[in-house]
Amino acid sequence: MFEGIIRFFPFPYQAILIQLLLSFIIIFFEISLSKIYFLYEISPLLLSIFIYFWIIEINFSPYWVYFTIGLFCDLFFSSFLGFISFSLLISVGLLRFVNAPLICTNFSRKMLVFAIFLFVLKSIQLLLFFIIHFQFPDFEKIFFQILLTIFLYPLLNFFFNPLKLFINNILSQG
Amino acid sequence: MKQQRKFENKKILSIGNIGQRSIYFGLIISTILIMLIGKSDLAIVNRISLLLTDLSAPVIATISRQTQIIGDSFVFLKNTTSLRKENRSLYEENLRLKKFEIMYQIYESENLVLKNQLNLIPLRVPNFKTVRAISAPGNVFAHSMLLNAGHLDGIEKGNAVLFNGIFIGQILKVGKNSSRVLLISDINSKIPIVVSNNRIPSILTGENLVLPSLQFLPNNVKIDDGSIVQTSGHGGLLPAGIPIGFTVNSPTDKIYVRPVIDLNLIDYVQVLLWRADGVELSDKINGNYFKPLNSGDNSNFLEGLTSRGNRN
Numbered sequence: 001m002f003e004g005i006i007r008f009f010p011f012p013y014q015a016i017l018i019q020l021l022l023s024f025i026i027i028f029f030e031i032s033l034s035k036i037y038f039l040y041e042i043s044p045l046l047l048s049i050f051i052y053f054w055i056i057e058i059n060f061s062p063y064w065v066y067f068t069i070g071l072f073c074d075l076f077f078s079s080f081l082g083f084i085s086f087s088l089l090i091s092v093g094l095l096r097f098v099n100a101p102l103i104c105t106n107f108s109r110k111m112l113v114f115a116i117f118l119f120v121l122k123s124i125q126l127l128l129f130f131i132i133h134f135q136f137p138d139f140e141k142i143f144f145q146i147l148l149t150i151f152l153y154p155l156l157n158f159f160f161n162p163l164k165l166f167i168n169n170i171l172s173q174g
Numbered sequence: 175m176k177q178q179r180k181f182e183n184k185k186i187l188s189i190g191n192i193g194q195r196s197i198y199f200g201l202i203i204s205t206i207l208i209m210l211i212g213k214s215d216l217a218i219v220n221r222i223s224l225l226l227t228d229l230s231a232p233v234i235a236t237i238s239r240q241t242q243i244i245g246d247s248f249v250f251l252k253n254t255t256s257l258r259k260e261n262r263s264l265y266e267e268n269l270r271l272k273k274f275e276i277m278y279q280i281y282e283s284e285n286l287v288l289k290n291q292l293n294l295i296p297l298r299v300p301n302f303k304t305v306r307a308i309s310a311p312g313n314v315f316a317h318s319m320l321l322n323a324g325h326l327d328g329i330e331k332g333n334a335v336l337f338n339g340i341f342i343g344q345i346l347k348v349g350k351n352s353s354r355v356l357l358i359s360d361i362n363s364k365i366p367i368v369v370s371n372n373r374i375p376s377i378l379t380g381e382n383l384v385l386p387s388l389q390f391l392p393n394n395v396k397i398d399d400g401s402i403v404q405t406s407g408h409g410g411l412l413p414a415g416i417p418i419g420f421t422v423n424s425p426t427d428k429i430y431v432r433p434v435i436d437l438n439l440i441d442y443v444q445v446l447l448w449r450a451d452g453v454e455l456s457d458k459i460n461g462n463y464f465k466p467l468n469s470g471d472n473s474n475f476l477e478g479l480t481s482r483g484n485r486n
Contacts, residue, residue: 093202
């Protein structure tokens with residue numbers, strides 16, 4: 001059955017399907033992380049790490065993929081729809097504009113671009129929040145969340161490496 | 175021939191780029207539209223959201239159970255390392271509570287005598303359901319929580335949610351098997367309260383910060399630090415007298431409320447299945463309020479409730 005499903009999808013769509021499925025699992029995991037008391041409201045942004053990893057190490061997926069992931073995130077995380085999908089689309093668009101995979105030739109550059117990506121993502125979210133509520137949320141927590149995510153990036157990068165080899169193998173077959 | 179092919183390729187590439195760009199801008203415009211649609215609180219958006227939450231609730235519950243084990247192990251480790259310190263503080267607290275126990279017994283007997291003299295009708299204890307919180311409060315931008323019980327378990331929109339008898343929020347959305355709680359610290363939360371020491375009414379407003387604050391306080395009112403804040407029951411959506419927290423004065427004259435419990439330690443909550451007498455909850459939620467009559471229209475001046483509580 002699995003073989004049938006795989007044959008039905010062309011190779012690039014298989015990669016997109018895997019990305020979408022993994023993103024949804026990561027969203028669920030990120031939600032459940034808030035059950036750990038010291039990660040209350042500051043759970044690391046695992047989804048952002050995953051999206052960035054995919055862009056840098058594999059390829060840029062079509063924009064509708066990021067739109068779908070963002071919309072799915074919105075339904076679980078935020079109080080209003082479009083909040084995460086908008087910020088994600090803008091940040092991914094910026095990465096594409098500067099052609100991030102070409103810039104990131106070594107690990108320190110990858111880290112730097114990732115930090116900028118997170119900063120842009122959170123800044124857009126803060127701005128949207130301010131436009132809607134005329135109030136800023138806790139800056140301290142956002143700053144700590146970004147730091148924690150940057151700190152976790154090398155570790156998760158290491159864990160995602162087999163996935164990179166697997167997807168690149170699929171894409172090269174296509 | 176070669177040059178022509180190159181030119182063709184460039185043309186195709188540029189068309190592709192234009193297509194991608196238009197898709198990108200189209201998607202950005204659609205997210206803005208989605209934001210506007212989401213803000214208008216359409217039923218279809220709520221239904222899709224509830225359906226997705228219902229479908230994913232078992233998955234989140236399963237993953238949450240595992241992360242809870244990790245969280246519990248950290249709590250255990252933390253408690254083990256601070257055992258000596260905690261033992262000392264518990265000993266001191268025990269001594270303090272023993273003193274209060276004697277006072278409590280005196281006040282209880284006095285209260286009973288006074289109640290009998292006043293012929294007081296006892297308050298109905300509202301029915302409640304204990305429900306597991308499958309995800310703890312959300313992120314910095316939205317303070318909400320997912321419960322693994324929905325309208326099949328009798329939960330309704332607007333029900334009060336308590337943790338160990340302390341008010342923590344209200345049911346915001348109800349699905350078949352899951353529901354979402356809006357916590358008191360969320361920016362959209364507005365709860366009518368009274369400061370119990372001097373019965374000053376106010377509105378407890380969340381600010382997406384650690385502490386919610388008091389708004390619409392009467393002028394020239396002084397509130398002591400540490401006064402108890404409890405629900406007032408005004409508006410009929412929540413029962414009166416549920417404790418929330420203590421007031422904290424700030425240098426900016428703003429009064430904050432410190433919840434009695436830590437919102438990050440919530441695991442099981444109680445949902446009060448309460449409805450005020452004569453108040454139709456669905457009417458309140460659907461916004462069928464009594465509106466003022468038009469000044470020119472005096473033909474229907476007796477519009478309102480009859481003595482039996484029916485609308486005429």
